[in-house]
Amino acid sequence: MTDPPVVMVGTGTGHAGGPGFDVANLPFGVARLPGGTTGCVSALGDHVIDLTGLARAGVLGAAAPGDAVFEDATLNRFLACGRPAWVGVRRALARLVRDGDPALVAACVPGHAVELLLPVAVGDFVDFSASIHHAARVGRLLRPESDPLPPQWRHMPVGYHGRAGSIVASGTGVVRPRGLVPAGGAPELAPTAALDFEAEVGFVVGAGSAPGEAVATADFADHVAGVVLVNDWSARDVQAFESHPLGPFLGKSFATSVSPWLVTLDALDPYRLAGPAQEQAPAAYLAAVGAAAYDVHVEVTLQSQAMREAGMAPVQLTRACFADMYWTGPQLLAHATVNGAPTRPGDLFASGTASGPEPGSEACLLELTRAGERPLALPDGSSRTYLEDGDTVVVRAWAGGGRRPLVSLGEVAGTILPVRDAEV
């Protein structure tokens, strides 16, 4: 896992492609196409592949869905078709690419001519806390008097439901939220002074599970179609004041950004490896099955408005490996469904902040700045404890590189916009 792809940083547009989007990848997404129609797409280098045209041409193979499924404005109906459809269409695309098929060539649109949209309509969004490094660091910072990890942490993935309705596409501006925070006397409504990012990997449910159906870890790939990148923006001051005993609410619900490309589990399959040994054997329903971690490199950059105006490149804040997560995707899904809760196509469950063990692998500012104790110096001469208006945060990730095929997960970008005028 060397040689990061050449990336165009700080564009904040989430448009397609480049290195890591060749035939080894072939992800799925949704785009507004030239002419204004919206439809499902894949990516090839700097181009997107218009799947609506290929479906109409009948060249996507026997497993391709009918019923104009690719003309939808989300991938949900395609995902609901199940693993044979995802595998079949991706194989058909690979064949068309290798053959240089004229239909494929005709379906390619330059990436700069399309707008990539949110790939799925998310039904339920669950955010987990799968990194023991993140959980322990945050525990030490926020609850120094007690064990950094709560008693259940090594026994089960800890998670909560987030707000699906405020999930936004990469490139969408993130308005600084207000919230109630402690002040001298009574708490006051104020713009958050502790706006943070959290770099995460999110798993997208393709084929749902019925009420009462506990999804076994071994059945993970039949249910999960692929991954996206997630930035779970967090207002730490709001979150700290509100969270006991019912968990995070308004400190998270104002916006969550998602990358445009659903990169399939199949594309990432060559990069599976065993995750870290778990310190306690979990219950049988959480037992590890084979190599369930992904050797995916996650990187976060920040560019302030002043840096952008001065032509300074973004600075790298975080470089982590997703294989360092304590709990794996199959374990997260098994846990979320062990009580019989159903899942639906388009459900999103994210890893939580994907921090690793080493310094520099912390995937949020709360960890990087030790809750504001150690500000970060930026090349524009300013420093950061938390995000300032105008800051652009880009999370990108990839697997492979060097002698192995590069499979990019693309990027999720967002720029902080000033708080809006209060009307209340």
Added chain:
Amino acid sequence: MTDPPVVMVGTGTGHAGGPGFDVANLPFGVARLPGGTTGCVSALGDHVIDLTGLARAGVLGAAAPGDAVFEDATLNRFLACGRPAWVGVRRALARLVRDGDPALVAACVPGHAVELLLPVAVGDFVDFSASIHHAARVGRLLRPESDPLPPQWRHMPVGYHGRAGSIVASGTGVVRPRGLVPAGGAPELAPTAALDFEAEVGFVVGAGSAPGEAVATADFADHVAGVVLVNDWSARDVQAFESHPLGPFLGKSFATSVSPWLVTLDALDPYRLAGPAQEQAPAAYLAAVGAAAYDVHVEVTLQSQAMREAGMAPVQLTRACFADMYWTGPQLLAHATVNGAPTRPGDLFASGTASGPEPGSEACLLELTRAGERPLALPDGSSRTYLEDGDTVVVRAWAGGGRRPLVSLGEVAGTILPVRDAEV
């Protein structure tokens, strides 16, 4: 608020009507109609009113939506039309009823001939903790060493996101969930031994709010179309083990039951009154506006399988008044949106357990049995700390009665089914 309506208890079917469903009510719902089609309906006594037929007949007035909106299997598109449509259609229905219009008569279907379905597709489900009596009692039981209310409780409504995908219609069986609970050594996956109900009132968003739009308390009725009853089933042992620090997850996400009738705010308008004085003046965005509490009586009954088989009537567990809530609907919505989080038609935000101050007004078993310390005796000779398989819980509610028009909120019913065979 006297004279409870005559109700058929323990049917668990959620079918239409009876007392409290006359012209003063005219709620909205969704039903599978004779012939198998699904569509939007209202209720009149023991009948449902097929709105699809009335819409086609063109008798629902100028504000009625076109585009076959009532032929949907949810109310969402109708709700999205906004308050003028909800008000206009309900007024048109009242006029047709008063006139004994032949079109109305033709659109009436006996309640026993239809199946009432979930009225809305819920986007995001937020559950609040709006009763100070519930919060304080639970705090004393679960955290006896500290202040029963967390520091922020009197300053803001405390809430969290629940799982929208496991919301089920009244009458749906509730399978006892498994969960990880503490055992002698490592925690074990076991069927919950502490299955509880929570009787709540839920507010349904009709007209959504845009990202960044904080909904002022004064604008509540422009956004919220009406209320439903909610039973937020809870596995207390699972919940207790998992909830710190991210809040409830699998202890709640297995099922949440919702009543079939969306009773409009307009129907409940005569029953508005001032809620209890708040002990601390909240921030300006939460300032009370006029009479924002609802004088709605909430009742919970339980019937065990043995009672049912012996022909014994259900026993009343709870009798509470929704006007005793500390936080009102307008305050809940103002809080949920003050950070700019958008809302969508069909979003549901519930009060949390609607317990009152008096003994007998506790709206869950955790409170009623003092966390299992004081079992309840049932007429079949058994006792309950938490729910047993075969128990049917019915939550019903109404406003008015006696000399005032009775407006029923109907009921939400559910029967506990045995845990399924483990497959994992």
